[in-house]
Amino acid sequence: MNYYIDFDNTLYETAKLTSLMIAAIGNKIGDLTGLEKDPIIQDAKDNFNSTLDNIFTHAEKMGKKYNVDSELVVNAVNEVLSNGKEIVFEDAIRFLERLKEKGHKIHILTYVQPINMEYQLKKLMGSTIANYFDGIIITSKYKFLLDIDYTNGIFIDDDPRDLNGLFEKNPIKVIRIRKPNNKRSKIDIDNKEIEEYVSFDEIVIE
Numbered sequence: 001m002n003y004y005i006d007f008d009n010t011l012y013e014t015a016k017l018t019s020l021m022i023a024a025i026g027n028k029i030g031d032l033t034g035l036e037k038d039p040i041i042q043d044a045k046d047n048f049n050s051t052l053d054n055i056f057t058h059a060e061k062m063g064k065k066y067n068v069d070s071e072l073v074v075n076a077v078n079e080v081l082s083n084g085k086e087i088v089f090e091d092a093i094r095f096l097e098r099l100k101e102k103g104h105k106i107h108i109l110t111y112v113q114p115i116n117m118e119y120q121l122k123k124l125m126g127s128t129i130a131n132y133f134d135g136i137i138i139t140s141k142y143k144f145l146l147d148i149d150y151t152n153g154i155f156i157d158d159d160p161r162d163l164n165g166l167f168e169k170n171p172i173k174v175i176r177i178r179k180p181n182n183k184r185s186k187i188d189i190d191n192k193e194i195e196e197y198v199s200f201d202e203i204v205i206e
Contacts, residue, residue, distance in 0.1 A: 001172070001206075003099060004137075004148070006157040007110040007120075009182045011092040012084070012127055018055075020080045020087075022048060025059050028076035032068040040066070054116050081119075084126035089179070095200035096132040102205055107135040109155070111162070114140050144169055160187045163194055175203065 008014040026041030040062075048058050059077045063070030099106050112120045120138055124130055139146060143157070144165030155166045156175045167174045176196040178185045189196075197203055 001104045002107065002149075002153045003104055004107045004109040004153050004155045006143075006159070006162070006177075007108050007124065009158045009179065009184065010156060010177045011088060011096075011108075011129065012123065013087050013089060013179075013181075015181060015183075017080070017084065017087050017123070018048075021055050021059075021077050024076040024080050025062050025073055028073050029062060029066045029068055032072065033066055035066070054119050056119065078122065081122045081126045084123060085128045088127050088129055089200070091200040093129070095203065095205075096129065098205050100132060104205070105134045106132055107137060108133050109137045109139070109143055109157075111139055111141075111143055111159075158182055158184050160184060160189050163189060164191065167191060167194055 005011060022044045023041055025044045026037050029035070029040050029044075030037030044058070044062050047062075048055075053061070055077055056074055059073045060070040063073040096106065108124070110120060110124075117138065117140075124136065130136065137146070137148075142165060143155075143162045144150075150166065150169035150171045153171050154173045154175065155163075155171050156177060157163050157166065158177050158179065160176075163174055163176050174194045176189065176194050177200065178196050178198055180198065195203075
């Protein structure tokens with residue numbers, strides 16, 4: 001069986017990562033300037049607009065703002081990304097191991113804006129879970145508009161837009177992971193044929 005699994009907020013606690021990277025920016029600038037770190041962290045948080053900047057350009061801008069070496073600030077962000085194993089949900093690891101034991105094919109299917117392609121690759125590599133997957137699909141198109149044999153796949157995601165779109169492609173099954181701290185989890189889906197689980201441990205693998 002082919003499983004296609006979303007990355008952000010499904011396998012990987014992306015909100016936690018963002019907080020860690022923002023803190024790394026503030027802490028590094030604080031170390032370099034001798035200024036109090038908490039206000040810098042708050043400044044980095046308040047001025048980060050993920051629709052306009054990726055985290056690297058934001059780190060550069062913050063470095064310039066405080067008149068420090070921006071490369072050192074970017075390096076602090078990269079250090080967080082490269083140590084992302086703890087950001088992967090523990091139940092996700094157990095699920096991937098169960099899929100592998102049963103011989104299923106597993107693919108990451110992740111959507112990113114074009115400016116975040118490098119960022120997404122670094123997140124994936126830092127997560128240390130790439131070896132579980134038979135394929136990695138990073139797309140800037142909607143997940144339900146790709147050249148995939150949807151009818152022979154099981155799709156797992158957290159985003160209501162993608163879940164509804166994927167369901168319309170007549171796959172074997174669509175599964176929603178609805179983690180408590182995910183902002184998308186607050187959105188209800190009317191389609192009761194889309195299975196919903198809080199944890200991967202609840203999913204039965206055939």
